[in-house]
Amino acid sequence: MCAAVIGGMDRLKRNYxxxxxxxxxxxxxxxxxxxxxxxxxxxxxxVVVFTNQVSHKARREVATYAKANDIRLHLSHSCGVSSLRNCLEQA
Incomplete structure (x- = not known):
């Protein structure tokens, strides 16, 4: 499986x-x-979007792209590693 994360903190990139x-x-x-x-x-x-870390424009762009290409989209306000783990486990 392949996934993408939009947003989040630079210092947590390796942990993600x-x-x-x-x-x-x-x-x-x-x-x-x-x-x-x-x-x-x-x-x-x-695609997981951490909404508290990206602009509204970026969120809309990714949501439009995901809908057009039949990609599952998960929006999460929290950008922690445990939030990402929960999103990935649910997928």
Missing amino acids: ILTARELGIDLKVFTGKENSIAPKLGKPDL
Whole structure:
């Protein structure tokens, strides 16, 4: 399974990747500072957006891209490692 995280904290990027790897998931992390995220996403099975760490424009862009490409989308206000683990386990 492949997933992508939009938002989150720069200092937790490595922890996000390690947590996903423990669950057998390949993870791409975009911390929200990128200009255009959707073209870089590719075709993951799941996209997790940490809404408290990204702009409204980025959230809308990713949501539109996910809907157009039949990608599951999970919005989470909290950006902790345990929140990511819960999202990935539910997928």
